[in-house]
Amino acid sequence: MRDLTSDTITGAVISTMRDTKDPRLAEILHSLVHHLHAFVRDVELTEEEWAAGVDFLTRTGHTCTPTRQEFILLSDVLGVTMLVDALSNRRSVKSTQNSVLGPYFREDRPEHSDAADISGGLTGTPLFFEGRVVDREGAPVPGAGVDVWHSDADGHYDMEVPGRTDPAMRALFRTDGTGHFGFRSIRPASYPIPGDGPVGELMSATSRSLMRPAHVHVLITAPGFQRVTTMLFPSDDPYLDTDPVFGVKQSLLDSYDTYEADAGPRRGLTDEPYTLLRRTFVLEPH
Ligand code: MBD
Ligand code: FE
Numbered sequence: 001m002r003d004l005t006s007d008t009i010t011g012a013v014i015s016t017m018r019d020t021k022d023p024r025l026a027e028i029l030h031s032l033v034h035h036l037h038a039f040v041r042d043v044e045l046t047e048e049e050w051a052a053g054v055d056f057l058t059r060t061g062h063t064c065t066p067t068r069q070e071f072i073l074l075s076d077v078l079g080v081t082m083l084v085d086a087l088s089n090r091r092s093v094k095s096t097q098n099s100v101l102g103p104y105f106r107e108d109r110p111e112h113s114d115a116a117d118i119s120g121g122l123t124g125t126p127l128f129f130e131g132r133v134v135d136r137e138g139a140p141v142p143g144a145g146v147d148v149w150h151s152d153a154d155g156h157y158d159m160e161v162p163g164r165t166d167p168a169m170r171a172l173f174r175t176d177g178t179g180h181f182g183f184r185s186i187r188p189a190s191y192p193i194p195g196d197g198p199v200g201e202l203m204s205a206t207s208r209s210l211m212r213p214a215h216v217h218v219l220i221t222a223p224g225f226q227r228v229t230t231m232l233f234p235s236d237d238p239y240l241d242t243d244p245v246f247g248v249k250q251s252l253l254d255s256y257d258t259y260e261a262d263a264g265p266r267r268g269l270t271d272e273p274y275t276l277l278r279r280t281f282v283l284e285p286h
Contacts, residue, residue: 010037056198063197067159069103073199076100076245094136095284099231099247102217104149104157112171117184120168124153124186126274128266133179133220133281140179141283144222147172150215155191187275190214190239203244210244213237225283232279254279
């Protein structure tokens with residue numbers, strides 16, 4: 001046998017996988033080894049650097065908890081999440097575009113009926129959300145599941161609010177016969193992605209900002225339609241152009257109109273200025 005060299009090792013590894021049963025897995029592994037080796041050759045990775053990389057990934061795994069998914073965050077800040085979305089979801093321009101799921105979705109959210117207050121007693125500018133779910137022809141989609149979740153005025157999601165364990169600022173709604181859902185909550189603020197773990201080290205080493213623009217997450221499922229995982233941003237947020245997870249799209253900007261307490265469509269429901277977000281979500285058929 002011949003000793004392997006830096007020229008022959010890539011082919012040797014790939015040929016060990018030639019009996020892979022699943023053809024798609026074979027294709028993925030072949031390409032992964034090819035590109036991984038090319039990367040190592042390209043930068044002439046040293047032993048110390050490779051050890052640091054393994055340590056980084058190990059700590060990324062150790063930072064994962066049920067409420068903190070550091071690997072998802074790593075995928076988000078490297079643009080992989082949005083790249084996979086761009087390749088998987090070539091939707092018609094009329095349909096609502098996807099964004100990042102992010103690390104703060106919770107399965108244990110409560111189900112609420114229309115017009116519920118989901119602020120959990122937290123204080124902030126009142127936010128009224130009025131949504132509609134329709135198909136590409138504009139016909140209402142009744143019975144769609146609509147998950148919403150967002151942060152408070154300090155940028156904390158419920159699990160990060162000191163001293164709080166109950167779900168707040170999140171709920172699952174069902175659209176009514178006309179495709180409507182709606183709720184009351186508090187207006188979210190821009191805030192930094194978690195910076196105290198390995199992803200934070202990567203961000204500071206590359207002098208990147210942790211600040212995400214304010215947003216309300218919306219996830220919609222309905223039989224016969226593609227799932228929509230999206231979010232809405234205030235169109236005047238100062239962090240739109242530097243979102244660390246690349247989730248901003250022009251079509252997901254919203255004016256987040258603010259009214260005095262005695263003016264606008266929700267006048268009289270609050271005694272302070274409030275924000276009204278109205279949005280029609282257009283689903284793409286399967
Ligand atoms: C968030 O709130 C978020 O939505 C994403 C995608 C990443 C980090 C924090
Ligand atoms: Fe978020």
